[in-house]
Amino acid sequence: MKMLGLSNKDTTFLLIVVGLTLLTPFLLQPFPVASGGNMFNAGYPDLMQRFAIFGIFAIGFNILFGLTGYLSFGHAAFLGVGSYSVVWMYKLLGYNVVPGLILAIIVSALFALLIGYISLRRSGIYFSILTLAFAQMMYNLAYSVLTPLTNGETGLQVYSNDPQVLRGPEHLDAPHFFNLFKMTDSTKLTLGGWEFTLSAGYYFTAVIAIIAFYISLRIFRSPFGLMLRAIKTNQTRLNYTGINTRPYTLAAFVISGMYAGLAGGLLAAMDPLAGAERMQWTASGEVVLMVILGGAGTLMGPVLGAGFIKYFENIFSKINDGVLHQWFAWMPDGLENVIITISHFFVGKSWHLTLGLLFMLVVIFLPGGLVEGGQRIAARFRGRKAKDDATHAAKTQPSAAE
Amino acid sequence: MGILEVKNVGKRFGGLQALSDVNLSVQENTVHAIIGPNGAGKSTLLNCFVGKLIPDTGSVMFNGQSVLGLKPHQINQMGISRVFQTPEIFGDLTVMENVMISCFAKRDGSFRLHPFETVAHEVDIVDKAEQMLIDVNMADKRHMQASSLSRGDKRRLEMAMCLSQDPKLLLLDEPTAGMARADTNNTIDLLKEIREKRDITMAIIEHDMHVVFSLADRITVLAQGTPLVEDVPEKIKGHPKVKEAYLGETGVTQAA
Numbered sequence: 001m002k003m004l005g006l007s008n009k010d011t012t013f014l015l016i017v018v019g020l021t022l023l024t025p026f027l028l029q030p031f032p033v034a035s036g037g038n039m040f041n042a043g044y045p046d047l048m049q050r051f052a053i054f055g056i057f058a059i060g061f062n063i064l065f066g067l068t069g070y071l072s073f074g075h076a077a078f079l080g081v082g083s084y085s086v087v088w089m090y091k092l093l094g095y096n097v098v099p100g101l102i103l104a105i106i107v108s109a110l111f112a113l114l115i116g117y118i119s120l121r122r123s124g125i126y127f128s129i130l131t132l133a134f135a136q137m138m139y140n141l142a143y144s145v146l147t148p149l150t151n152g153e154t155g156l157q158v159y160s161n162d163p164q165v166l167r168g169p170e171h172l173d174a175p176h177f178f179n180l181f182k183m184t185d186s187t188k189l190t191l192g193g194w195e196f197t198l199s200a201g202y203y204f205t206a207v208i209a210i211i212a213f214y215i216s217l218r219i220f221r222s223p224f225g226l227m228l229r230a231i232k233t234n235q236t237r238l239n240y241t242g243i244n245t246r247p248y249t250l251a252a253f254v255i256s257g258m259y260a261g262l263a264g265g266l267l268a269a270m271d272p273l274a275g276a277e278r279m280q281w282t283a284s285g286e287v288v289l290m291v292i293l294g295g296a297g298t299l300m301g302p303v304l305g306a307g308f309i310k311y312f313e314n315i316f317s318k319i320n321d322g323v324l325h326q327w328f329a330w331m332p333d334g335l336e337n338v339i340i341t342i343s344h345f346f347v348g349k350s351w352h353l354t355l356g357l358l359f360m361l362v363v364i365f366l367p368g369g370l371v372e373g374g375q376r377i378a379a380r381f382r383g384r385k386a387k388d389d390a391t392h393a394a395k396t397q398p399s400a401a402e
Numbered sequence: 403m404g405i406l407e408v409k410n411v412g413k414r415f416g417g418l419q420a421l422s423d424v425n426l427s428v429q430e431n432t433v434h435a436i437i438g439p440n441g442a443g444k445s446t447l448l449n450c451f452v453g454k455l456i457p458d459t460g461s462v463m464f465n466g467q468s469v470l471g472l473k474p475h476q477i478n479q480m481g482i483s484r485v486f487q488t489p490e491i492f493g494d495l496t497v498m499e500n501v502m503i504s505c506f507a508k509r510d511g512s513f514r515l516h517p518f519e520t521v522a523h524e525v526d527i528v529d530k531a532e533q534m535l536i537d538v539n540m541a542d543k544r545h546m547q548a549s550s551l552s553r554g555d556k557r558r559l560e561m562a563m564c565l566s567q568d569p570k571l572l573l574l575d576e577p578t579a580g581m582a583r584a585d586t587n588n589t590i591d592l593l594k595e596i597r598e599k600r601d602i603t604m605a606i607i608e609h610d611m612h613v614v615f616s617l618a619d620r621i622t623v624l625a626q627g628t629p630l631v632e633d634v635p636e637k638i639k640g641h642p643k644v645k646e647a648y649l650g651e652t653g654v655t656q657a658a
C-alpha cells in the first residue's frame with residue numbers, strides 16, 4: 001500500500017505511528033486508578049501534550065543535528081520565540097491558537113535565518129558556542145531591554161484590557177480552535193477500574209505532531225535529506241562534488257528552528273503564558289539529550305527520547321520518601337531504612353541522577369540510542385527465527401536511515 | 403589553446419617557494435601526467451586548480467575562464483572533478499548513495515531545495531548511478547556502507563563518483579599512492595579503460611613514473627616547484643634532467 005508519496009514500508013511505518021499516537025491516552029494508562037501502579041500512569045492530558053510537543057521539538061532538532069551533525073546549543077531560543085508569538089496573538093487578536101501558531105513558525109524561521117546565517121560560518125564546537133551565545137543573549141534581552149515585548153520576569157500573559165480584536169462576545173475565553181473546542185476540553189472514559197482521559201488539547205497537538213513527523217519522514221527520504229547526511233559524513237567531498245554546503249545547512253537550521261517555534265507555540269496553546277526561562281540553556285541541552293538518548297539521525301529516536309525524558313521528569317520525580325515507605329513497609333525496619341536511604345538518591349527530587357546514569361549507559365553501550373537497542377532486540381529475535389526455520393532464506397535489505 | 407592553461411604560477415608558504423614560474427597546457431582529450439619527487443609541489447599545484455589554494459602570482463584558465471578565487475564547488479560545476487590522494491568518500495552512506503550524490507550535483511547544481519521529492523523516485527539518477535557502478539565493476543557492492551570497502555574499492559568508488567559527473571577535466575592526485583601492486587595495476591587498467599570508453603581529459607599527478615608511463619600522452623616533470631621538461635613519455639624516460647631530479651631516489655626512473 002502506497003500513500004502520500006511514501007514507499008510501502010514507510011506507509012506502514014507512518015500508520016503505526018499514527019495508531020500509537022491516537023491510542024496514547026489508553027496505552028499510557030495501563031494501571032487501574034485504584035491500584036498502586038496508578039502513579040506510573042502517564043495518560044493525563046498535561047503530560048501527553050508535553051510528550052507530543054517535545055516530540056515535535058526533538059523531531060525538528062534531529063533534522064539539523066541528526067542529519068548534518070551540527071550540534072546547536074541554542075534551540076530553546078526558538079521555543080521561547082514561539083511561545084511569545086502565540087501569547088501576543090492571544091492579546092491582539094483573541095484566543096484562537098491558529099494565528100499564533102502560524103506567527104510562531106514565521107518568527108522563529110526569521111530568527112533561525114539570522115542566527116543560522118552567522119553561526120554556520122563556523123563548524124564543530126565553535127558553531128555550538130555561537131548558537132549558545134545567541135540563545136543566552138536572547139534570554140537576557142527578554143529579561144531586560146525587551147521587557148515591553150516579553151513582560152520580563154512576570155512573563156507574558158493575557159490581561160482583560162488587551163485588545164483581542166477578533167474576539168466576539170460568544171467566543172471562548174481560553175485557548176481554542178476556531179471556537180470549536182477549548183484546548184482544556186476533555187471527557188473521561190471509565191472502563192472497569194480504569195479511567196481514560198480524552199483531551200481536545202492532546203488530540204490537537206497529536207495531529208500536528210503526526211504532520212511534523214510525516215514532513216520529517218519525507219525530508220529523510222528526499223535528495224535534500226541525502227545531502228544533509230552527506231554533510232555529516234564528508235563536507236570536503238561534497239564541496240569537490242560541486243555542492244555548496246552552506247545553504248543546505250542553513251535550510252536545515254531554519255527548518256529545525258521552525259519546528260522549535262511550533263513546539264514553543266504549542267506550549268502556549270496548552271497554557272497561555274510565555275516566560276523567558278523557556279529559553280534558558282538547560283532547555284537547549286534537554287533537546288540534545290532527547291535526540292541522543294533516542295537515537296540521533298533516526299526517525300523514531302527523537303520521539304522516544306522526548307517521551308522517555310518527559311516521563312522521567314514527571315513520574316520519577318513524584319516518588320518521594322512517603323511513597324518509598326509505602327513500597328518497602330513489608331521489610332524489617334532496619335533494612336527498610338537502608339533501602340529508602342539509597343533509593344532516595346535516585347527518585348523524587350533526585351530523578352536527574354537516574355536519568356544521568358541511564359544517559360551514560362545508553363551513550364556507552366548503545367551509541368545509536370534507544371532505537372539501536374530496539375533494533376538489537378529485534379535482530380536477536382529474527383536471528384533465532386532464522387535458525388529455527390533454515391529453509392526460509394530471508395533476504396535482508398539494509399534499511400535506509402533507520 | 404589547451405582546456406587548462408597555467409601561466410607563471412607561483413606559490414609561497416612562509417619561507418618556502420613551493421611553486422615558481424609554472425607554465426602548463428593540458429590539451430583536450432589527452433592524458434597529461436605531472437610527475438616529480440616528493441615535495442616537488444605537485445599537490446600544491448593541483449590545489450591551485452581546484453580552489454583550495456590561490457596562487458600568489460600567475461593565472462589558471464579553464465576553458466578560457468579564470469578559476470582563481472572561485473570556490474571548490476563552483477570549479478566543480480564548471481566541469482573539473484578531483485580524485486584525492488587518500489580517497490574522500492561518504493563513509494556513512496552506501497556505495498549507491500555515494501554515486502547518486504554526484505549525479506544529483508551534476509543535474510541540480512550546487513544547491514536545490516527539494517525536501518519533498520523522494521530519492522527512490524528519481525529514476526534517471528538511480529539508473530545513471532547503477533550504470534556507473536556496473537562500469538566500474540562494483541554493482542554487487544551497491545548496498546554496502548562505503549567505509550567498509552577495501553582501499554582499492556574506495557578509490558574505485560571515488561573514481562566512479564567523479565566519472566558520473568562527466569567531467570571535462572578529471573584531476574587525479576597520486577591515484578595509486580600507498581596501494582599494493584595488484585591494486586595499482588587494477589587502477590591503471592581502470593584508467594586505461596576509462597580513456598578508451600569516453601572522451602575525457604585527465605591530469606594525473608604521480609610520484610612514481612612507471613604508473614603513468616603507459617597511460618600518459620604527455621608528461622611534465624616538476625622539481626622544486628618548477629617544471630623541468632615536458633614531452634612524450636618515450637623522451638622523458640631517459641632524459642638526463644629527469645634522472646637528475648630523481649637522484650637519490652632509487653628504483654623510480656629505472657623501474658620505468
Ligand SMILES: Nc1ncnc2c1ncn2[C@@H]1O[C@H](COP(=O)(O)OP(=O)(O)O)[C@@H](O)[C@H]1O
Nearest residue numbers: 415418420438439440441442443444445446447
Ligand atoms: N599548506 C602548506 N603550508 C606550508 N607548506 C606546505 C603546505 N603545503 C605544502 N607545503 C610544502 O610545499 C612543498 C610541496 O608540497 P606538495 O605540493 O605536497 O608536494 P608533492 O605533492 O609534490 O609531494 C613541500 O615542501 C611541503 O612541505
Ligand SMILES: [Mg+2]
Nearest residue numbers: 444445487576
Ligand atoms: Mg602530494
